[in-house]
Amino acid sequence: MMVHIIGAGLAGLSAAVRLSDRGQSVVVHEAAAHGGGRCRSFYDETLERRIDNGNHMLLSGNMYAMAYLRAIGGLDTLYQPEQAAFPFLDLENGARWQIRPGFNALPGASLLDYLSILKLAWASENATIADVFDTTRPLFRNFWQPLCVSVLNTPVEVAAARLMWPVVKQTFGRGAAACRPGIAKLGLSESFIDPALAVLEKRGVRVHFNQRLRAINFAEKQAGALSFADDAEVALGADDTLILAVPAEAAATLVPDLNPPDKFRSIVNGHFLLPEHGEDNNFLGMVGGVSQWLFVRGDVASVTISAADDLVAKSAGDIAKILWAEVCTALQLGDAPVGRHRIIKEKRATIEQSPEQVRLRPATRTRWSNLLLAGDWTQSGLPATIEGAVRSGHLAADCVVRS
Numbered sequence: 001m002m003v004h005i006i007g008a009g010l011a012g013l014s015a016a017v018r019l020s021d022r023g024q025s026v027v028v029h030e031a032a033a034h035g036g037g038r039c040r041s042f043y044d045e046t047l048e049r050r051i052d053n054g055n056h057m058l059l060s061g062n063m064y065a066m067a068y069l070r071a072i073g074g075l076d077t078l079y080q081p082e083q084a085a086f087p088f089l090d091l092e093n094g095a096r097w098q099i100r101p102g103f104n105a106l107p108g109a110s111l112l113d114y115l116s117i118l119k120l121a122w123a124s125e126n127a128t129i130a131d132v133f134d135t136t137r138p139l140f141r142n143f144w145q146p147l148c149v150s151v152l153n154t155p156v157e158v159a160a161a162r163l164m165w166p167v168v169k170q171t172f173g174r175g176a177a178a179c180r181p182g183i184a185k186l187g188l189s190e191s192f193i194d195p196a197l198a199v200l201e202k203r204g205v206r207v208h209f210n211q212r213l214r215a216i217n218f219a220e221k222q223a224g225a226l227s228f229a230d231d232a233e234v235a236l237g238a239d240d241t242l243i244l245a246v247p248a249e250a251a252a253t254l255v256p257d258l259n260p261p262d263k264f265r266s267i268v269n270g271h272f273l274l275p276e277h278g279e280d281n282n283f284l285g286m287v288g289g290v291s292q293w294l295f296v297r298g299d300v301a302s303v304t305i306s307a308a309d310d311l312v313a314k315s316a317g318d319i320a321k322i323l324w325a326e327v328c329t330a331l332q333l334g335d336a337p338v339g340r341h342r343i344i345k346e347k348r349a350t351i352e353q354s355p356e357q358v359r360l361r362p363a364t365r366t367r368w369s370n371l372l373l374a375g376d377w378t379q380s381g382l383p384a385t386i387e388g389a390v391r392s393g394h395l396a397a398d399c400v401v402r403s
């Protein structure tokens with residue numbers, strides 16, 4: 001009884017780790033030469049530094065991601081400050097403040113502002129974030145909006161309010177201890193991918209890189225065989241299971257009549273070499289400009305903009321100019337000239353998390369008895385994030401274990 005997992009992103013790897021932990025025979029097939037998918041690090045020739053494809057942040061209340069890190073021995077690779085505190089800068093007027101869970105975080109915000117988050121719990125299926133919050137309030141502009149945009153990677157006028165509620169319950173709903181930020185100290189691969197691959201290797205799980213699944217040959221009620229781009233063919237035995245943990249657009253080409261979410265939102269990341277070593281693990285939320293989050297690792301400052309569909313249309317040079325000016329303000333670098341940099345546009349960073357697209361997320365089980373779906377775009381009950389991807393992998397693994 002073999003489980004074939006297609007895709008070595010977080011969904012595929014979390015399924016593989018969970019199943020192999022239960023003694024299940026597993027083999028992973030990955031199209032790229034490396035694991036991690038959208039959550040990985042690589043050596044950048046321009047910067048001559050190892051960077052992440054995009055900054056990723058977790059919260060300590062992300063229970064599935066934390067369980068995954070614990071299972072692969074990666075928890076220590078995460079920087080988690082003792083305090084749940086989020087420093088912010090207003091790029092319009094230079095004001096700086098810290099958001100801490102509690103009701104005293106932001107001048108001008110009332111108790112009602114904080115309690116407005118509870119409205120997410122009763123949001124209708126079609127309500128957007130902008131429908132639920134009073135968007136004229138300072139706390140919305142200075143905290144809820146940046147938080148919701150970075151979690152849902154969708155503008156607040158379009159983003160599904162209901163999808164934010166499980167996040168709020170997992171984190172703010174459980175107090176300050178569940179709201180501590182978590183950032184990979186060295187890199188995403190070093191935290192989330194390499195330890196998982198090492199655990200799988202130790203357990204004898206084979207991970208085949210450069211093995212793209214080209215087609216699934218379906219029998220009447222079952223997936224019958226796998227055809228790979230290198231012409232390898234794998235017949236699935238009667239007891240074998242297939243977990244398809246590829247992105248939505250790839251799954252749509254492999255599974256007939258799937259109709260998964262088909263709208264995507266971009267994330268832009270700008271990585272800039274600093275004149276000198278910065279303060280490691282320093283991060284900053286920004287409002288009133290283009291940049292949304294800034295992270296410093298060594299002498300590299302990395303800026304993230306979610307739901308960046310307007311920005312993505314600009315040239316890399318224009319984006320660099322805009323972002324570097326904001327990095328200089330944030331890190332008080334004066335008018336330091338822009339040095340070596342790299343702009344990464346992820347045009348399909350996640351699915352659009354609007355009510356209409358969220359309704360298209362498929363369940364783990366399919367009409368083929370041995371085909372399960374995983375991935376941040378499937379119905380995990382959570383947004384398309386690390387947490388959602390890991391949860392989807394666990395859901396698929398648990399279906400295998402149960403059957």
Ligand SMILES: Cc1cc2nc3c(=O)[nH]c(=O)nc-3n(C[C@H](O)[C@H](O)[C@H](O)COP(=O)(O)OP(=O)(O)OC[C@H]3O[C@@H](n4cnc5c(N)ncnc54)[C@H](O)[C@@H]3O)c2cc1C
Pocket residue numbers: 006007008009010011012029030031032035036037038039053054055056057058211212213214245246247250267268269346348349350374375376377384385386387389
């Ligand atoms: C720039 C950026 C910033 C982000 N920031 C955050 C953040 O701060 N916090 C957060 O929680 N989340 C963040 N996310 C989202 C998070 O990265 C994703 O939700 C998660 O990595 C998705 O994992 P996955 O396994 O579902 O998909 P993927 O990572 O896309 O993995 C799918 C894998 O399948 C492989 N594959 C595809 N087709 C085939 C095929 N035919 N055969 C074999 N293999 C195939 C791919 O190569 C890939 O390795 C961010 C994403 C991006 C892009």
